[in-house]
Amino acid sequence: MGDNRISEVHPGTKAGGQEVPSVIHEESSQATISGLKMAKAVDGDTAMALFNDMDELHEAVDPEEEKRVLRKIDFMILPYLAVCYAFFYIDKTTLSYAAIFGIRDDLHLHGTQYNWLSSVFYFGFMAWAFPTNFLLQRLPIGKYLGANIFVWGVFLMLQAACNSFTTLAVLRALGGAAEACSDPAFMLITSMWYTRREQPVRIGLWYTANGCGIALGGLLGYGIGHIRGALPSWKYEFIIIGCLCCTWGIVMFIFLPDSPVSAPGLSHRERRIAVERLRENQTGVENKHLKPYQIKEAFMDYKLYLFFTLGIVCNIPNGGISNFGTIIIEGFGFSTLVTTLMQIPYGIIIALSILLCVYLNDRFQNRRCMFVLLFLLPNIAGAFGLRFVPQDQKVGRLICYYLTGPYNAAFVLILSMQIANTAGHTKKVVTNAVLFLGYCTGNIAGPFFYKTNQSPSYPLGIWSMIVSHLVEAVLITTLGFLLRWENQKRDQIQSQMEGGLEGRDLDATAFLDLTDRENPNFRYIY
Secondary structure (H helix, E strand, O other): OOOOEEEEEEEEEEEOOEEEEEEEEEEOOOOOOOOOOOOOOOOOOHHHHHOOOHHHHHOOOOHHHHHHHHHHHHHHHHHHHHHHHHHHHHHHHHHHHHHHOOHHHHOOOOOOHHHHHHHHHHHHHHHOHHHHHHHHHHOOHHHHHHHHHHHHHHHHHHHHHOOOHHHHHHHHHHHHHHHOOHHHHHHHHHHHHOOOOHHHHHHHHHHHHHHHHHHHHHHHHHHHHOOOOOOOHHHHHHHHHHHHHHHHHHHHHHHOOOOOOOOOOOOHHHHHHHHHOOHHHOOOOOOOOOOHHHHHHHHOOHHHHHHHHHHHHHHHHHHHHHHHHHHHHHOOOOOHHHHHHHHHHHHHHHHHHHHHHHHHHHHOOOOHHHHHHHHHHHHHHHHHHHHHOOOOOHHHHHHHHHHOOOHHHHHHHHHHHHHHOOOOHHHHHHHHHHHHHHHHHHHHHHHHHOOHHHOOOOHHHHHHHHHHHHHHHHHHHHHHHHHHHHHHHHHHHHHOOOOOHHHOOOOOOOOOOOOOOOOOOOOOOO
16 A cells, blocks of 8 residues: 555466466556555466467457457347346235235244345345355356256245245245355446456446346236136245246346357357457456455455445335335226236336436446436335325325336446446455345345234334435445546646656556556546
């Protein structure tokens, strides 16, 4: 921290038969960036296996050819992630639909047991968060993700056989553990394939499936509610959705590529173009070696704790709405089956708000914090409406409920800020895990603000949404100012060095698996 050392690039270790540069350090009287933790000797990124020497790192690529490769990447990656994410949200709402299909009476749930069933899923998620993230670094990411989705579908189907609170709670915890790799894997995959400018749009595209999942879940719930078989409707809910998840897990295991370095759907030149596109990210593609110093650095970085807290406050509303949304709507006076259909507009609003948010962010670059704040405003207004609009104004209260959806768009940009502002593969893995520990904490806490004796208006639950969104606004504003200050500090120091800002050698640091604090060429996006 603050020492007078500089990094130099030298030939070093081998990766895939190719020479990968290492970073070594020499004492120097030259100014360095104060506060940066300069690198120890490290092995480089797996992307270096595609290049014979450093001169090939920045070969000329025809823009039209790059666009063709990008379109090919989109078709190779986004459909698998989007469909999978739709299933994730459908899974999270199966318990909500099961509640209106009679599971609470059939399993004799009482007191806070339904709340615990909503939360115990995230205890499993939280318990397995760090192990699964380290396994994501060590194992082929596509294969590992597909296998987990298949197992998660099996646990979902088994919930149809439950006859007590205890057995259902155990299976939901195991399902949460199986899903713990999902969001972190999607984040890593997005950072491995896309530039930092492209990341919000791509995250938005697969996250939009969240809204589609709500709409599709409503249609499935409506159809399943009409099944007149030997089993209660809530059992068919678990069996049918679990079976669909297992099938999609097999598809992803077979077809989702593990890395642009080894993607079977790309030629050798296309792989090199896919990697070369990421040079300006300064975050590399991946590195399979766990680096303890990057773990330590992650926990010494204030951004980790801000993202953890953001994970909590963004998901306290989610934990409540995803499990109690159908009960709130039913409380407006709708029948059970109509209630399932009323979730369809909510899902569409979420999908459209995400697409609008990422489009505007792409149109006006480096405005992510501003758009997070902008897309929190409808949620705050909707939550105040649910709290204060009179109970007999059912249409008005339903509109207010729909206004609580765009918080998903704000969370998309927060996810994009996390992956764009964290470099070093081990550090990315750790920061992902911690952010989603916050995600779990928020989803665990959220349902407990919805007191059984306050159903169906849940005033305490609505206040938890309002307070969470206000805290989120303060945190994102603080983060934006801090990242801006970091960039100004780096610009000022580098402008005084030989070559100035224009003379920065991005090639020398692009694929060395340096952290954002080690790499003087790294700039934060806010």
